[in-house]
Amino acid sequence: MGIEYTSVIDHPIDEVFAWHARPGAMQRLIPPWQPMRALTETESLADGRAVLGLPGGLRWIARHDPAGYDPxxxxxxxxxxxxxxxxxxRVIGWWRHTHRFSDAGAGTTRVQDEVDTTVPGAALRATFVYRHRQLADDLAAHxxxxxAGAGQLNVAITGSSGLVGSALTALLTTGGHRVIRLVRHEPVRPDERRWEPSSPAPDLFDGIDVVIHLAGETIAGRFTDAHRSAIRESRIEPTRRLAELAAASxxxxxxxSASAVGIYGYDRGDAMLCEDSARGDGFLADVVAxxxxxxxxxxxxxxxxxxVRTGVVQAARGGTLRLMRPLFSAGLGGRLGSGEQWLSWIGLDDLLDIYYRAAYDDKLSGPVNAVAPNPVRNNAYTKALAATLHRPAxxxxxSIGPRLxxxxxxxxxxxxxxxxxxxxxxxxxxHRFRQPLIEDxxxxxLGHHQLGR
Structure with missing residues (x-):
């Protein structure tokens, strides 16, 4: 039982080991299709412990064994x-996970995960394919x-508890950067500062190098007058207040600042849209402008x-993919309407890389389209999702379904x-994309890699 999984990472051993010891590493390694989340991360790989949350309030405690610590x-x-x-x-029996690292020459590292457990290796393989790919791609981003000369950044983030914000925070901290979470409640952690959207404190950005503004009411939902008002009010004035504070800091x-491809309008057909394309029509185009x-x-x-003009984010833990996955898993998914409409999408980790680059790259300014280089038509997307889940589409x-x-x-x-x-x-x-194709x-x-190692 158990599994051994090995890959060679194109980074020196000291960097690979240090990445695992930093805040955010546990969150970056938990596969998004699994029903668990990091509640507390270990303070030490030598003798600390991490606590993972499971459904129903259950907890998984990973205790680090001092006898196995050899940095x-x-x-x-x-x-x-x-x-x-x-x-x-504990009904699974036992679980002992040995993380091994060895110099593979020419500045590369052999990473070997060995898990001694009652769980069959076949059930674990997708997890370790994901973990090793995340490790390699995150280290490449760092x-x-x-x-580029980023150095160690102090980054303030609004919306840090959301889908994108929490993942971006973890990515940045594994790179050795310091993240300050701008929150609307009284701070309860050393890395939090109180942010009042209508009147941010004059010293909110003291000691900060970069501000990443992600907060805003979700766009998804029935477009009632109240919902449209919430979308506007949560974005326009809070962004202006922060921008004015940034100007004085x-x-x-x-x-x-977050933005969206909605600025191009909802009916652009086959026109290829870039950052200098004319804005389109509609409520969302007006809001984004x-x-x-x-x-x-x-x-x-x-x-x-x-x-950052974001497309449709592909993330198992949120957005449209989270909503569509159960339907497609049941074999009930299919194209929407004619299926000919274009979908401009972006993988979650590629979106994080774009925000990361925006934070440090002086060559980036103004609007930036945060979309994958290969947009697809709706019928191609639904076929790809169904194939990934091994279901028909x-x-x-x-049209009545979405309208309801x-x-x-x-x-x-x-x-x-x-x-x-x-x-x-x-x-x-x-720019390098981690997953330029929708299938990837x-x-x-969703944990359906077909890689062999």
Missing amino acids: PHQFVDVLSSDGVMTLPP RDAAR RGLRAFV DWEAATEPAARAGVRTVC VLPVP LLGKQGARELAEADQRVLPTTLYGLG ALAHQ
Whole structure:
């Protein structure tokens, strides 16, 4: 029983080992299709412990064994118990995970995971394919930042508890950067600061190099008057207030704000859209245009300002993929309407890399299309998702379905949007995408890699 999984990572052993010891590593390694999350990370690979949350309030405790600690070559964690809610996971029997690292020559590292457990290796393989790929890709992102002269950044993030914000925080901290979470409640942790959207404190950005502004009411939902108002009010004025504060702050290197491809309108057909394409029509186009305009106080003051125009994020833990997965897993998925409309998408980890680059790369400013280089039509997307889940996709979804959920306007501007957006600015910089094809992004998020090692 158990598994051994090995790969060679194109980074020196000291860097590989140090990555595992930093905050965020556990979160970056938990596969998104698994029903667990990191509650507390270990403070020491030598003798600390990490606590993972499971469904129903259950807990998995990974205790690090001092006898197996040999930096930078090895550390060991074992399944442990502490209270009633940690007992059920022990029904698997035992779990001892040995993490081994060895110099593979030419600045590379052999990473070997050896798990002694009652769980069959076949059930664990997808997890370790995912973990090794995350490790290699994250280290590559950190190397790009180092080569660009990023140094150690102090980054303030709004919306740090959301899907993108929590993952971005983990990515940055594994690179040795310091993240300050701007929260609306009283701070309860050393890395939190109170942020009042309507009146941010004058010293909110003290000691901060980069601000990444992600907060905003979710766009998904029925487009009622109340929902449309919440979308606007959570974006325009809070962004303007932060941009004005950024303009008055000393030492700030960049102000990076979320934006969306919705600025191009919902019905653009086969037109290939780049950052200098004309804005389109519709409620979302109006909102995004005003949202981006709200960042202008920072730009006018000479602060490098980036608006990250995000496409449809592919993430197993959130967004449309989370909603569609159960339907497609049951064999009930299919194209939406004609299936000919273009979908401009982005894998979650590629989106994180774009925000990361926006934080340190002086060559990025203004609007940046955060989309994969290969947009697909809706029928191609649904076929790819069904194939990833090994299910058919033969039942077209009638237009009435999205309209019942989102209303007529929401269905037209979200579910039925037709936008062929290209990452033209990133192309010009030779940006590397982790998953440029939709099949790769879905396989990575859903644990269906077909890699052999």
